[in-house]
Amino acid sequence: MKPFMNEDFLLSTPTARALFAACKDEPIFDWHCHLSPKEIWENETPADLAALWLGGDHYKWRAERSCGISEDLITGNAPAKEKFRAWAACMPKLIGNPLYHWTHLELQRYFGITEPLSEKNADRIFETTRDMIRGGGFTPRELIEKSNVACVCTTDDPADTLEYHKLLREEGKFGVKVLPAFRPDKALAVEAPGFAAWLSALEAAVGHPVDSYAALKDAMLARIAFFAEMGCRATDHALNPVPYRVASDGELEEIFRRAKAGEPVSAADGEAWRTDLLRTLAKEYARRGWVMELHIGPMRNNNTLAFRAVGPDAGYDSIDDNPVAYKLSRLLDSMAAENALPKTVLFCLNPKDNYVLGSMLGNFQTDEAYGKLQFGSGWWFNDNISGMRAQLDALANLGALSTFVGMVTDSRSFLSYPRHEYFRRILCEYIGNLVENGEYPNDLETLSGVARDISFGNARRYFGLE
Numbered sequence: 001m002k003p004f005m006n007e008d009f010l011l012s013t014p015t016a017r018a019l020f021a022a023c024k025d026e027p028i029f030d031w032h033c034h035l036s037p038k039e040i041w042e043n044e045t046p047a048d049l050a051a052l053w054l055g056g057d058h059y060k061w062r063a064e065r066s067c068g069i070s071e072d073l074i075t076g077n078a079p080a081k082e083k084f085r086a087w088a089a090c091m092p093k094l095i096g097n098p099l100y101h102w103t104h105l106e107l108q109r110y111f112g113i114t115e116p117l118s119e120k121n122a123d124r125i126f127e128t129t130r131d132m133i134r135g136g137g138f139t140p141r142e143l144i145e146k147s148n149v150a151c152v153c154t155t156d157d158p159a160d161t162l163e164y165h166k167l168l169r170e171e172g173k174f175g176v177k178v179l180p181a182f183r184p185d186k187a188l189a190v191e192a193p194g195f196a197a198w199l200s201a202l203e204a205a206v207g208h209p210v211d212s213y214a215a216l217k218d219a220m221l222a223r224i225a226f227f228a229e230m231g232c233r234a235t236d237h238a239l240n241p242v243p244y245r246v247a248s249d250g251e252l253e254e255i256f257r258r259a260k261a262g263e264p265v266s267a268a269d270g271e272a273w274r275t276d277l278l279r280t281l282a283k284e285y286a287r288r289g290w291v292m293e294l295h296i297g298p299m300r301n302n303n304t305l306a307f308r309a310v311g312p313d314a315g316y317d318s319i320d321d322n323p324v325a326y327k328l329s330r331l332l333d334s335m336a337a338e339n340a341l342p343k344t345v346l347f348c349l350n351p352k353d354n355y356v357l358g359s360m361l362g363n364f365q366t367d368e369a370y371g372k373l374q375f376g377s378g379w380w381f382n383d384n385i386s387g388m389r390a391q392l393d394a395l396a397n398l399g400a401l402s403t404f405v406g407m408v409t410d411s412r413s414f415l416s417y418p419r420h421e422y423f424r425r426i427l428c429e430y431i432g433n434l435v436e437n438g439e440y441p442n443d444l445e446t447l448s449g450v451a452r453d454i455s456f457g458n459a460r461r462y463f464g465l466e
Helices: 014-023 037-042 049-054 058-066 080-093 098-111 122-134 140-146 163-171 195-206 213-229 249-260 267-288 304-310 325-336 351-361 385-398 418-436 444-462
Strands: 028-030 149-153 177-179 234-239 291-296 343-348 373-375
Touching: 014 418, 014 444, 028 444, 037 140, 037 163, 049 058, 049 080, 049 122, 058 080, 058 098, 080 122, 098 122, 098 418, 140 149, 163 177, 195 213, 195 249, 213 249, 213 267, 234 267, 249 267, 267 291, 267 325, 325 351, 343 351, 351 373, 351 385, 373 385, 385 418, 418 444
Parallel strands: 028 149, 149 177, 234 291, 291 343, 343 373
Antiparallel strands: none
16 A cells, blocks of 8 residues: 555656656746736735635535535635635545645645645644744745746736736846736627626727727737737637637628627627637737637536526536537638647647547647647646546647646646646656556656656747746
């Protein structure tokens, strides 16, 4: 029997252990996350571990509901210690869940606590960690620095002022780069009830009316230029389903008119809008050398009553099963045909699409970049042992694993960086098994370089962090 989550956790072979030793201290490039630049700027010490762990973490909220925890102890107003005790009570029930591993990696790495968390020791661990937090070293910036993070790319709306990015830059005291990432989902969601209100925010950001679709595209290009001034290198788009429907300029102007007036926009017109606007944006991304991330496949806000009570991003999302291949092919090809396909990372939430995306990459690779098209790491419901292994397997079978840009944190928590260690252990075990099975030579020099590149170096070059 192996010890619980010791130094050889997830590493079953000598090769895997040697590879992990080679890459474990590589910096982290957090190129896709949901950390708050405001919280990084304000840099306040959290009250306790409940504040660090449970606020805004819909992964944990979802697990708690599965364990029968009252909503008052999840998103309600119960005291912090009671919420922590409720989370601790779930721990023994989460056998095989990555949350079990992440929780204990975070306890080990940040607090030196190696005993398994449960309801029995919840109060003691809450008080111990609270005292440690009060003793200092747990502000957002301190946690980022002690996690060996080189750069954080936050997720920001085109209408955002980026005021906290400006403040961090002007202050110049934080040794970690904090860069914005351009996420125009609200611009693309033309049929959403809030589109007209968002359009007003965009007008305020550019300082003039946006009274046509042509003007909206110009405004978006102006915001891209502003984001570029602030150091932006990455963009992010949530797509479900992948759009591809071509419309005329006149049709698009009419869609804009109806949306601005608050009139209904059909699903078909919304698809045409997204197709054209994505193509426009992609051309500018390509011109600037930015990376376009496409997150494909979430089905959001499934529970109407819960959405009304708690709002979005609260643990009521799941995996959709829309067809992906044809429209994704046509969308990417329409960009490539104009020499306007940027460096692109394709993420799929439904693992049925692993081989669809893995094979799609090869259709559009060029010598413009090392691994120009990327298959994004196991994401959301797939950032677990099985999901990461399946993604690595598809990429290795269909493409060039050595060019992979690696793990994303995809988190709102400043304690989530051990997820990169988790990924690196899974990666090294995967490669190590190939060697142990005689499927790849025991060339540790080459493979150590591969592990280091996938952990950090490839992403650093791909996003232009150098």
